[in-house]
Amino acid sequence: MLTTVKTAPMLTVHNPVGYPPKISRKQPAPRLSSLDGKTIYLIDSKFDDSVELLKQVQAWFAARMPGVRTELRQMASYYGKDDPDLWNEIRSRGHAAIIGVGHCSTCSPAVSTHAITLESQYGVPTVALHTDKFVKVAQSVTRMGGLPQAPTVFVPQPVMGKSPEELRAYVEGLDPHSGKPVMQAIVEGLTQGLAANAAGDEPYARSTPRLEEPDTEDNLRALFERNRWTDFLPIVLPTEERVAAMLKGTSRRPDEVVGRMQPTPNRGLWEYTVEKVAVNAVMAGAKPEYFPIILALASTGISARGSTSSSASTMTVVNGPIRHETGMNFGIGAMGPYNHANATIGRAYSLLSQNLQGGSVPGETFMGSIGSNYTYNGITFAENEERSPWEPLHVQKGFSRDASTVTVFHGCRSTTFNLGLRKDHWREHVKDMLLGTDAITAPVLVLDPITARQFVERGGFDTKQKLIRWLHETAEMPAGRYWDLQLVQNYIYSRATFGPSESPKAKYVGVSADTPVRMFEEKDINVVVTGGEANGYWQIMGAHHKATVSVDEWR
Template identity: 75%
Template sequence: MLQQGKPDSAQPLVTVHNPMGYPPKVSRKQPADRPTSLDGKVVYLVDSRFDDSLELLKEVEAWFARNMPSVDVRIRQMANTYSKDDPQLWEEIKANGHAAIIGVGHCSTCAPAVTTHAITLETKYGVPTAAIHTEKFDKVVRSVAKMGGLSQQPLVFVPQPVMGKTPEELRAYVEGPDPISGKPVMKEIIEALTVGLSASAEDAQFERSTPRLVEPDTEDNLHAAFLRNNWTDKLPIILPTDARVADMLAATSRKPDEVVGHMQPTTNRGLWEYTVEKVAVNAVMAGASPEYFPVILALAAAQVSARGSTSSSAAAMAVVNGPVRNEIGMNCGVGALGPYSHANATIGRAFGLLSQNLQGGSVVGETFMGSLGNNYTYNNLTFAENEERSPWEPLHVQKGFDARTSTVSIFHGCRSTTFSLGLRKEYWREHVRDMLLGTDAITAPTLVLDPICARQFIDRGGFVNKQDLLDFIYETAQMPAGRYWDLQLVQNYIYPRATFGEEPMAGKLKPGKDELVHIFRPQDINVVVVGGESNGYWQIYGAHYRTTVSVDDWR
């Protein structure tokens, strides 16, 4: 709800647009019927396969063995990563079980997924289910449960962290109190599976909508209200008055009420819808000029959030190609990735603002859970490729577009960065390998090269064609299988997919621990040329390519 101050009678009242998108409709669901007791019943413990969740569930199993030995407890792991549905397992639980406990939700993406799976078991398969989470994600999962139509979904909490804890420490979690409710964890779980659930009064009144305009107020009060309501990036904004929004809309042939896309901060949070006008509102707030608007619309049409909620604190990168670069004065030379171009800066800022507002928010503790945060999110590494000084075809041509088409390409991740100057004659291959090993192993590398360094790759390696360089990067990025599989990120996100049989992940399980395996897929590696040739610097970002969108389609 919008919080505003008391109008100052000395200042004129101003009417501005509401920057938020349109929330998805919530369809209320019915929970499963509960048995009166678990004695003699079959209870499934479902491992979400994230960061030692299984170890905590083993302590739950041991608690049942000590305290309720008549309960038949069966541990099952989900077949793939926590983000995937597992209907085969749900059918098994429905056919053979009387209740389920699923966990542990202890990251910003797995906690919503665990809650969603619990709701699925409850409402689609008729299995009473309790979801275990760590207390850091209390607000997150309650929001997901409400969005999922079952606000009374049983949610039980243990302390954070679970990863790396000893069996004794995890046993203390299970035998101790829920840090949110203060009740004993196992008592809470037993009650959740045996006592009927009833909807709260709050749930009965849960309806949401987004008004087009904000109630008129003074400029000072509106600025304060936008800040309090988390509609900004905590920096000053331009108030989106009707006249300013109209000027922005005049830069596209699309109708204001045309739906551009849908977005959410992470999976299982509910897709919010947004129109051309809503994108224009956020573009105004960012200080963008109307001539930039087709690029901003293309970013919105990509439906990739620059404010994704992942505890790993990801950011986005946007690379503009084609004639629009020069038409609107984007910087692809000296300082292209810095605060030296109005177009680069405000287009990138608009990408962030439209992401957080059109997806339903980016609020710390609720819709954003990045543990460290990421400074790149202020303008999302937005720049134009230096096509004129690149020795290779530009990025958008590599992605299948005509060179005369204006596009924007979106990458996601940008958590790890390695940096170097040029390529030395003797050990340049080893230096490239070391840089690649410095990026995170689950986000493919995107090489960002000054034109000087790009030409050095040709001089040193003979990579006249960009594909030759991409092939070299793929072959160079290898490490011993034992080290690879011991990486926590690989265990969380790659290992479940490998055990499910998904290639090429599954093939990496075959080599011995000292044999080399490729870290990345060849099709995921990218190269972009940018910079003003003041020196041959270059960087490797862990940046996963998502999509390329035509800017011309949004003129």
């Protein structure tokens, strides 16, 4: 008896990845025949005790190669900014440079980028010094920067908090990636010739296919997981029919460019179209009526899968009539997994960020040390405008009340939590909560309507702006404690030392230790009302306001 073997149907699905940028090849600087009699600049990127490691490099040269003169210099601002004045000084007065240390998800790309700049634009042979957790990051940045052969040397992680003896052992030890002695690798990087690049751009643009080869559902799901195109929860496969249905949610052309995105600065901006955004929206399980919100999020160019070792996430707030049109939740459980629109809009933003920016791969394009479950759907909810005693968020940001908008906050990692406002000591309680927010990320108060009304009744804050001003004045910390915070040292102090044009905190540099510092600028504080009045619970989320954009433009 013959048996009929059923074969699984073959499906054709869209590729969800964005279009990579072109790579402009750059030329390395000529190497030195010898370091004897030469001046080497040791450039401190000003992140987490980098200077302490460079001091040990300087000591090594003094002891082992006394004919080499070293100049230890700090960059003029924080590590992410170019420093052409220093680069020109090195070109005119020095012969080579060592820059470091790249030991965070944003400073490592910056260190490699500065090294490429010195090599290709200023003709200075340069070695970039990183810790070994950032090998793949450095390799990716030098490739995208057009100089993959740029000399890069690694020491163990961490550098921060290590004693001089421990850092000396790093310098006198082996590069954990190459196995060579660290200082031998540095000297060779400055003196041994590098292969030249051919001129022109690599033929790299628009290399992402539109469709994958037809295959079975099981094989395609395995392909998407293997390529890390998912968040490892089940996805809806983006078939041609499903993507076409999603595209009906907007009047924009499928091939229209929506924006460009990268996981951190200096990683290369990937480009994406309306159709590519639709592919990721389908994967997330979103409906076509949600698509204008998802397109608006994509248009910001802000990644919900940014690579920061602090594991920060985004928070997305929707305002205006689109809340009702899509059935978003701004009542009970607004910030939880209880609404299809909230859940899938946030998930779509997360998926499109990882795929359209060229990946979010741990150890390579994602360096969050502990990660965050916020990144599954980016804390996505709508504001409860109807029950708020104040004007809604989008009106504060310059839109009319009848406009539909979406707001992106970034840097979400710290939160404090409370129930209502007590009659006698609520001011002190709020201050305690503010001081518990990380000092470099301004507070966003997320209030149940009950608590919002309590702020009006107890504090007389009949406008959000009055409440925001009081929060600004209340969040004070003695300067000695404030400047000793590691995050403040990394991200605020280095800028503040160069005056008010670089940081409003410049006025607190050099003050006595007991001088109160107002931690957060008034313009950076935000208040959002959401929730279903089951009780007066509220929280403060540390988050930067990045953008409020129109949804209506993407209908």
